[in-house]
Amino acid sequence: xxxxxxxxxxxSGGARGIVHIGIIKWLQEHNYEIKSISGCSxxxxxxxxxxxxxxxxxxxxxxxxxxxxxxxxxxFKGSGGFISGEKLMNKLQTLxxxxxxxxxxxxxxxxxxxIDAQKEVWINEGSLLDAIRASISLPLFFTPFxxxxxxxxxxxxxxxxxxxxxxxxxxxxxxxxxxxGEPLTQEPMKEEVSxxxxxxxxxxxxxxISIPDSFTKESGMYTIANKSFETxxxxxxxxKLAAYPSDIEIDIPMNLCGTFEFNKAQELIAYGYxxxxxxxxxxxxxxxxx
Numbered sequence: 001x002x003x004x005x006x007x008x009x010x011x012s013g014g015a016r017g018i019v020h021i022g023i024i025k026w027l028q029e030h031n032y033e034i035k036s037i038s039g040c041s042x043x044x045x046x047x048x049x050x051x052x053x054x055x056x057x058x059x060x061x062x063x064x065x066x067x068x069x070x071x072x073x074x075x076f077k078g079s080g081g082f083i084s085g086e087k088l089m090n091k092l093q094t095l096x097x098x099x100x101x102x103x104x105x106x107x108x109x110x111x112x113x114x115i116d117a118q119k120e121v122w123i124n125e126g127s128l129l130d131a132i133r134a135s136i137s138l139p140l141f142f143t144p145f146x147x148x149x150x151x152x153x154x155x156x157x158x159x160x161x162x163x164x165x166x167x168x169x170x171x172x173x174x175x176x177x178x179x180x181g182e183p184l185t186q187e188p189m190k191e192e193v194s195x196x197x198x199x200x201x202x203x204x205x206x207x208x209i210s211i212p213d214s215f216t217k218e219s220g221m222y223t224i225a226n227k228s229f230e231t232x233x234x235x236x237x238x239x240k241l242a243a244y245p246s247d248i249e250i251d252i253p254m255n256l257c258g259t260f261e262f263n264k265a266q267e268l269i270a271y272g273y274x275x276x277x278x279x280x281x282x283x284x285x286x287x288x289x290x
Contacts, residue, residue, distance in 0.1 A: 004285060006173045007036040007166035009246060010043025012156035012233060013179025014138070014259030015268065017042020019252050021059050022272025023177055024050055030282070036107040038165040040155035043177070044110035044135035045092075048128050051106040054096045061095060062265035070262055085142050089133055099128040109165040110135040111155035115144060120158050122165055123147075140225055160233040163244045173285075174246040180234030181251030226259055248281050 006027070010020045020043060027034060039047035049058045073088045101108050102125045109124040110131035123131040134145040134152040144151040155162060161178045234254050241249060256271065257264055276282055 003031050003033040004173060005033050005035045005171040006175050007038070007169040007171045008034050008047070009161055009163050009166060009174065009176040010037065010039040010047045011161040011177050011179045011237065012041030012043055012135075012154060013160070013230070013252070013254070014042060015261045015264065016179045016252055016254070016256050016259075017046055018062065018262065018265050018268035019179070019256070019272030019275070020046040020177060021055060021062075022269040022274070023250065023276055024055065025269070026273045026276035026282075027175075030276075034106060035171050036166055036169045038109045038111065038162045039135065040111045040160055040162050041136050041138070042179075043162075044155070045132050048101075048108060048110065048132050049096055051101075051104045051108040052096050052099045052128060053105070057095050058092075059265070059269060062262060063269075065265075066263050070260070082140065083142050085133060085137075085145075089129060092132070093129055096128065101125050101128050101131060104128070107169070109162070111159055111162040111165065112137065112145070112147070112152040113155055113157040113159075114150045115153050115157075116151055118158075120155065120162075121147070121150065121152055122162075124165070138226075139229060156229075156233045156236075158236070159240060160237040161240055163240065163246055173248060175248045175250065176241065176246035177250045177252065178237050178241060179252045180230070180237045180254045182253060183255040184253045230254060230259070248279070250275065250279065 008024070008027075010017070024034070024046070034050070037047035037051055039045070046055065046058070049055045073091055075084045075087045076082055101123070107124075108128075109122050112121045112123060112134040113119070114121050121134070123134060130145070130147060134147050135155050136142065137145050137153040139153050139157065142153075144153050160180060161176050163174065163176055166174050252272075252275070257268065
């Protein structure tokens with residue numbers, strides 16, 4: 001049976017990006033062959049690990065961590081952001097190694113934003129980890145990443161669902177995953193106790209160093225800025241997708257989980273997998289030749 005080749009566009013959205021793993025698993029198991037990936041922020045991280053053949057290792061690690069494990073990876077010593085990102089990138093290196101994008105078996109592009117030139121930057125060569133670090137540089141949270149003389153931040157600032165890098169692909173379909181879809185009336189994965197518990201753990205774990213209240217308080221400056229950023233991303237994504245529609249668009253509710261609820265990996269992976277089961281276009285094409 002002939003597999004359908006696809007260009008996969010993975011959007012930004014913090015911990016919601018873990019659903020990308022479930023979506024990729026579904027596609028693999030249903031006669032789709034991913035030949036090209038364009039990713040932004042968490043989409044770049046998940047897509048990069050998949051292109052390097054290390055997505056299972058990343059997923060297994062995610063499924064074992066809790067809030068405390070995540071906090072241990074946060075180094076509050078950044079300039080231009082709360083987190084320098086060194087500890088996190090060191091951990092990711094143990095999982096994926098020192099891969100070069102041009103050596104990957106799958107075409108891969110990570111999208112970041114040059115904050116000085118106010119332009120998108122497509123990274124499709126060089127260090128995979130550098131490309132990921134640049135693309136996940138969430139404003140205020142991570143420090144900007146210095147790359148070839150440019151200061152780069154999260155690609156979602158300008159393009160949360162980066163379809164353009166796939167325009168010249170020779171594939172059967174382009175499938176995009178937008179993590180800024182219409183919100184659910186009920187948030188199945190967000191428990192009120194979860195946020196307060198996380199705030200308490202942050203304060204206890206980092207009690208010996210100075211953590212700005214704006215980071216730990218639900219009504220603090222950072223939380224408000226992050227919600228504003230997500231609102232902006234969702235609006236930009238809708239405009240981009242309207243201008244450049246993909247063949248199949250997967251819209252994940254923007255309130256599925258909190259931005260930093262990476263400890264819900266198992267539920268989020270399962271959600272992404274099951275979500276694909278309910279997409280009529282994907283099911284219709286499954287098993288058919290194009």
